[in-house]
Every structure is written in C-alpha cells, then in structure tokens.
Amino acid sequence: MNRLIVVSNRVNPPSGEGDESVGGLAMALAAALREYSGLWFGWSGKTTPEFTGQLNIEKVGGVTAATVDLEETDLDEYYNGYANKTLWPLFHYRNDLAAFDRSYGEGYRRVNCRFADTLAPLIEPDDLIWIHDYHLIPLGRELRKLGVKNRIGFFLHIPWPAHQVFINLPRHRQLVEAMFDYDLVGFQTAEHQQAFEEYVLSEAGGSQPEPGVLEAFGRRVEVGAFPIGIDAEDFARLLRNSRARRMRDLMTACTVFRHLIVGVDRLDYSKGLEERFLGFERFLTENPDMRREVLMLQIAPVSRESVEAYQQIRERLDSLSGRINGAFADVDWAPIRYVNKNYRRDELAGIYGAARVGLVTPLRDGMNLVAKEFVAAQNPEDPGVLVLSRFAGAARQMPDALLVNPNSAEEISDALKRALAMDKAERIRRWSALFETVQREDVTAWRDAFVQALAGQKAQAPALAS
Numbered sequence: 001m002n003r004l005i006v007v008s009n010r011v012n013p014p015s016g017e018g019d020e021s022v023g024g025l026a027m028a029l030a031a032a033l034r035e036y037s038g039l040w041f042g043w044s045g046k047t048t049p050e051f052t053g054q055l056n057i058e059k060v061g062g063v064t065a066a067t068v069d070l071e072e073t074d075l076d077e078y079y080n081g082y083a084n085k086t087l088w089p090l091f092h093y094r095n096d097l098a099a100f101d102r103s104y105g106e107g108y109r110r111v112n113c114r115f116a117d118t119l120a121p122l123i124e125p126d127d128l129i130w131i132h133d134y135h136l137i138p139l140g141r142e143l144r145k146l147g148v149k150n151r152i153g154f155f156l157h158i159p160w161p162a163h164q165v166f167i168n169l170p171r172h173r174q175l176v177e178a179m180f181d182y183d184l185v186g187f188q189t190a191e192h193q194q195a196f197e198e199y200v201l202s203e204a205g206g207s208q209p210e211p212g213v214l215e216a217f218g219r220r221v222e223v224g225a226f227p228i229g230i231d232a233e234d235f236a237r238l239l240r241n242s243r244a245r246r247m248r249d250l251m252t253a254c255t256v257f258r259h260l261i262v263g264v265d266r267l268d269y270s271k272g273l274e275e276r277f278l279g280f281e282r283f284l285t286e287n288p289d290m291r292r293e294v295l296m297l298q299i300a301p302v303s304r305e306s307v308e309a310y311q312q313i314r315e316r317l318d319s320l321s322g323r324i325n326g327a328f329a330d331v332d333w334a335p336i337r338y339v340n341k342n343y344r345r346d347e348l349a350g351i352y353g354a355a356r357v358g359l360v361t362p363l364r365d366g367m368n369l370v371a372k373e374f375v376a377a378q379n380p381e382d383p384g385v386l387v388l389s390r391f392a393g394a395a396r397q398m399p400d401a402l403l404v405n406p407n408s409a410e411e412i413s414d415a416l417k418r419a420l421a422m423d424k425a426e427r428i429r430r431w432s433a434l435f436e437t438v439q440r441e442d443v444t445a446w447r448d449a450f451v452q453a454l455a456g457q458k459a460q461a462p463a464l465a466s
C-alpha cells in the first residue's frame with residue numbers, strides 16, 4: 001500500500017486515544033495516517049524572525065507530524081493576508097471584505113514555495129500526496145517545479161464561488177492554472193465543482209472531454225465532489241463518555257421547563273451569527289407567549305483575531321447579544337447565553353444531546369460538520385430538530401432538516417417556531433432520515449473515496465456526488 005502524505009496549513013493530530021481537544025477532521029486524518037503509515041506536513045503554528053526551513057519531526061499519537069516554522073512576515077502576508085483577508089472572504093461571497101494587496105499574493109506564493117522546498121526531500125516515489133484547503137492551492141505546482149512526479153490530490157474544504165464572484169480576484173487565472181498541476185481536485189459539493197467547471201470552460205478556454213475531467217492550460221485534471229462527513233462511530237463512543245453525559249445532565253438541569261436552542265461556530269462573519277441573533281430576536285418579538293420557554297446558547301470561540309473583520313464581527317455580536325438580553329431578560333431568565341470559550345468535542349456532544357433545536361445558519365459554508373454532529377448526538381426516541389442554512393454544503397445531503405435562508409430573520413423565526421411545535425412523530429421521522437445519511441456518508445467514506453480516486457483505482461463514485 002502507498003504511503004499517504006497529508007499536507008495542510010495546520011497540523012494537529014490528537015495526542016492519543018481520548019484526546020478530545022482537537023476537531024473531528026483532525027481525528028479522521030490522523031486515523032487515515034495511522035492506516036496508511038504516512039506523515040502529516042504543514043506549519044508548526046510558530047514564527048521565527050527569519051525562515052530557517054528547519055523541520056520539526058515528532059510522533060504524536062501514532063502519527064508522524066513534520067512541521068516547519070514560518071517567518072513573521074509570512075504570517076502577515078500568507079495566513080492573515082492572502083488566505084484570510086483575500087481568499088476566505090471572496091470564496092464566502094464577501095467581496096466587500098476582501099483585501100487585494102500585492103504583498104499578500106507574494107507572501108502566499110513564497111510560503112507555498114517554502115513548503116514545497118521543505119516537503120520535497122521527504123517524498124518517496126510511491127507516496128500519494130493529499131493537499132488540503134485554500135492556504136495551499138499552488139503547492140502542487142511548486143512541487144511539480146521541483147520534479148515531483150507523484151500522484152497529488154487537492155481537496156478544497158470551503159466553497160468554490162460562482163464564476164462572477166470568483167473573477168473579482170486579481171490574477172484569478174493564475175490560481176486556477178495552478179489547480180491543473182494536480183491529478184485530482186475534490187470539492188465538497190457538486191455545486192462547487194460546477195462553479196469551477198464553468199470558470200474553466202468559459203474563462204480559461206478549457207474543455208470537458210468527459211464528465212469529471214477537465215482540460216486546460218495544456219493539462220488534464222480529474223474533478224469530483226467528495227462531501228466530508230463526521231466519524232459517526234467515534235462520535236457514538238464520545239456520547240457515552242462521562243464528560244459528555246455530565247455536560248448533557250448539566251444543560252438539561254439548567255433548562256428545566258425550557259427548550260434549549262444551540263449554535264456552535266467559530267466566531268466568523270461567514271457563520272451568519274448576527275443574522276441568527278436577529279432571527280431569534282424576531283422570534284421573541286413575535287411569540288411573547290413562548291419567550292420564557294426557550295434559551296438560546298451560542299458558543300462562538302474567537303478566531304483569526306489579528307484580522308480586522310473578525311474584531312469587528314466580535315464587537316457587533318457583543319453589542320447585539322447585550323441588546324437582545326437587555327430588551328427581553330427578566331430577573332430569573334435571559335434569552336441568550338453567548339459564550340466565546342472553546343469546548344472539547346465530548347462536551348459539545350453532551351450539549352447537542354440536551355438541545356431541542358440545532359441552529360446552524362451560515363451565510364456560506366463548504367460543508368458544516370456541526371449540523372452532522374448535532375444529528376449524531378440526538379436521542380433516537382426524542383430527537384431535536386436541525387434548522388439548517390440552505391447555503392451550507394451540508395444542506396444537499398440533509399433535506400430533512402428545516403432549511404432556511406440564513407439572511408432572513410423571518411425564515412429563522414418561522415423555522416424556530418415550527419421546530420419547537422413539531423410533534424415527536426415528525427421529529428423522529430426527520431431525524432431518522434438525517435441520521436442514516438450522517439452514518440453512511442461519514443468521514444471514512446469521504447477519505448476512502450478520495451484516496452482511492454487519487455490512487456487511480458476505480459473508486460466507487462463518491463456516494464454523494466449529485
């Protein structure tokens with residue numbers, strides 16, 4: 001079996017069994033690396049005044065992690081700059097927040113070159129190389145320049161935007177051309193894949209000789225939709241652990257006679273948190289009789305704090321949650337509990353399990369795994385209801401959720417009302433369909449479909465390509 005080399009900006013394998021501090025995706029990639037005995041390469045999370053290219057290699061929880069420190073300027077221009085001030089907002093349809101600064105583009109190219117230079121000597125001839133996410137789009141191209149002939153795949157975790165949105169990016173053609181140095185490019189949904197294809201056909205003079213294959217820039221690449229899932233089996237284990245149960249009991253105890261509505265998101269403007277609070281405010285205004293029957297818990301750990309747009313959204317949410325609580329709270333009840341702390345996966349599982357409604361309303365999202373974890377955490381005999389944005393990649397696989405337009409306070413308010421009034425039979429029917437999909441289309445199916453397709457084996461068509 002080929003070795004697998006996973007490359008991503010962040011490298012965070014769990015330290016071992018029972019380490020629930022890292023996210024579900026990290027757990028899954030670590031499991032894949034143990035199976036394929038490969039290594040995980042990326043940024044160490046540290047900076048030095050000057051780039052040294054020195055590799056840090058450590059074995060963490062059975063996974064070999066090879067990381068490199070970046071220079072302080074790299075952090076500004078590559079991570080905070082091109083990745084998070086240019087690509088992230090644009091790919092999430094926030095052209096108004098996107099900054100186009102030549103130094104960011106240069107930093108992005110420089111770091112991708114540095115990663116390629118450091119990684120190339122570690123590559124053996126039969127290794128499969130799997131590169132992740134928007135930070136590293138040109139890495140394949142840089143590796144090819146160094147003579148790497150291996151099969152290289154790229155998976156984009158965030159949306160690929162519609163053609164007319166994407167062309168706002170200066171030098172957009174260069175970025176797309178770099179994607180033709182991969183053997184396989186994977187997207188979360190067929191919609192993202194189609195947006196990419198449309199660009200290639202209409203803007204880059206490319207052609208599509210057969211479905212799932214594109215030719216342009218004198219090269220050929222396979223493309224596909226590989227919707228990421230959660231590790232449903234591991235999640236079931238997590239639910240049974242004592243921390244998860246303690247948290248569920250705690251949340252149940254502090255919401256006696258009330259319904260818990262829960263949202264968990266990184267504090268990011270793409271997550272629709274302001275719109276969500278406004279939707280909840282509207283619900284409180286329109287349903288005075290239900291006010292004291294609900295409690296909304298929004299967990300939103302802070303993220304990318306050096307970027308101004310993140311500081312601004314944080315301020316707006318502080319003020320909005322304060323305003324709503326000020327207007328509606330009573331001496332013994334406040335409608336919103338807004339928490340910026342980070343929680344472990346097992347604690348979150350316990351919180352989801354105690355909730356009647358999961359409110360997952362990003363304005364745009366590649367997939368959204370919170371929606372899937374919420375479903376996996378429900379009690380089959382009395383499950384909660386998922387209210388989900390139609391603009392999350394997950395919506396395609398989860399038609400039995402209550403799908404809403406996350407920009408509309410009215411739709412969020414109506415969906416909350418409907419979810420809270422929904423009888424048990426309907427809740428069970430909807431939940432069973434959702435849970436079946438979450439279990440079947442899990443992270444192992446995602447990983448195996450991608451790796452098999454990358455290895456050039458006749459992969460079963462990714463189950464959810466349509």
Ligand code: G6P
Nearest residue numbers: 009010133134157158266303304
């Ligand atoms: C999104 C991206 C990931 C990223 C994560 C956390 O899910 O797709 O690539 O790692 O956000 O963001 P951060 O900037 O903290 O790595």
